[in-house]
Amino acid sequence: MSKLADWAIKFTMGSGSCWNYGIENCLRIAFRQLNQTMHALLNFNLDGLPLFRSSKFQFWPILMIIANIPEIRPMAVAIYFGDAKPPSSEEFLRQHVNEINVLILNGIDLANGSQILIKVNAYIADTPARAFIKCVKTHTAYHSCIKCNVIGEFDRSGKHMSFPRLDCPRRTHLDFISKTDEDHHLWDSRTMQYYHTPLEEIQGIDMIKNFPIADSMHLIELGITKRCLNGWVNGSYNFRTKLPAHETNSISTWLKIGNDWLPSEITRQARGLDTLSFWKSIKYRTFLLYLGPVIMKHFLPYAFYNHFWYLVLATTTIYSCEVYIEVPTILNVARDLMNDYVEEFIILYGSDSISSNAHNLIHVDDDVLNFGSLRNMSASPFESTL
Ligand SMILES: [Zn+2]
Structure with a gap:
């Protein structure tokens, strides 16, 4: 430096x-x-x-x-x-x-x-930064999805935006530079024109494909996995399953015991749920892929545990695409699992619970198709640089 x-x-x-x-x-x-x-x-x-x-x-x-x-x-x-x-x-x-x-x-x-x-x-950026550099509306706006034309539904009681429609047409580079969906782009009332991002001028850039949402650190680990845990532990985010305190204490104990059984390749072990707000992305990943599927079976009601398994399987399958990307069926399986997870999310937690993060899970397969694997669009290498 x-x-x-x-x-x-x-x-x-x-x-x-x-x-x-x-x-x-x-x-x-x-x-x-x-x-x-x-x-x-x-x-x-x-x-x-x-x-x-x-x-x-x-x-x-x-x-x-x-x-x-x-x-x-x-x-x-x-x-x-x-x-x-x-x-x-x-x-x-x-x-x-x-x-x-x-x-x-x-x-x-x-x-x-x-x-x-x-x-x-x-x-690669988190959601607010991505909106800033693209000059588009942030994730709380009706037309904010950067991958499809979904229109959000505002929940007045919870005062938040939800995106439960999963079958909307995908955005294209041509749509973006033509400002076809006017409500997606930021309007400059001083110049009476839409804001223009210089990124559009990069030779060969695709304003949709080159801006992945499937960065696993932001979307899956610090996004949906953190949201699930906060929902179960704190009852936040409109989640309908809040575990009693004695059960969260038991989960913390099991997480500590489970650490002893983790292979040495997993360096960041999960800590107790009392430290949840301090967990780094890798701890959420350890919970999602290794400890959570075993431990939560004993604490979540069957339907909710089954639903959690969709996320575990979808994520594991998406990671497998890194090895099996030449086999299209693997990506098709991952796509179906992610879609099933989000559809079941609506049934279990309500259509008003489909935040931008939850909605974006249906776009993961498109990004994996473009980039070849989650690793090629991951923010993790940048996490500890500064
Ligand atoms: Zn979308």
Whole structure:
């Protein structure tokens, strides 16, 4: 980072500052030993990070990994810091987009005659950041799904938006750049035009396919698995199954016992439910794939446990696509399981319980089809970079 800092261009952005190290500088360091032509598939991660819990100061880093060479650690391409989020996606992303278009066109020539050829693979972000960089409405809006044309249903008693329709037409790149669904895009009342994201100008980008929602860290682990556990433990999120305190204590005990039986490959063990709010994504993953299916059988009513199993099987099957992507039936099975899980969600917890996260599960298979596996669009490599 210190070496990059010497090369960084610093400039003012709104009430904050931005350090732009640049994609080319990062790649030249990563490939300094390269002695052949290399095709680099780039994944970018953009999320807002609060500096302190009680502070309004925040970082907005643009991080990058090379999706087809996962051994190379994430790199910081640019960092914005200020007392509010960047003023606009135009200001935040303009230099990034200008640079990447030059690199896509020309590649990077190294002194020894080798060349790095560039292609954008994915922009990975949590839901609010994804809406910000695409200049579309956030997940609480009626037309906010970035993958399909579903129109949300507002629950007045719970004061939240739900997306129970699962069969709506999928969005396309052409729809997006033509602003076909006007209510999906943000309107600038000053200019009387829709906001325009510079990302649309990237050579060859698809504004739907290159923006996955099936990042397992945000969608499955910190999304639906966390939501289920909070629903069972705290009765939150409109869940109809709240376990009594003595049962949550028993589950905590079983989680601690279960840790002793986990194979050594699983380094982050699940902790007690009293520490649920501090769990990192990997602990939710350990719960979903290994400990939860065994333990929850003894605590959830049959129908709810059966429903949880759909999620376990769907997720396991989706991960299996990494190995069996050439077998279309595996992805078809995963698609059916995810759809069954969401349909059953409506029956068990009510149609008003289909949050943006729950709805997005029906789009996982499309992303896996585009990217080949969950790993190729995962935010996990970026989690501990800054
Ligand atoms: Zn949708």
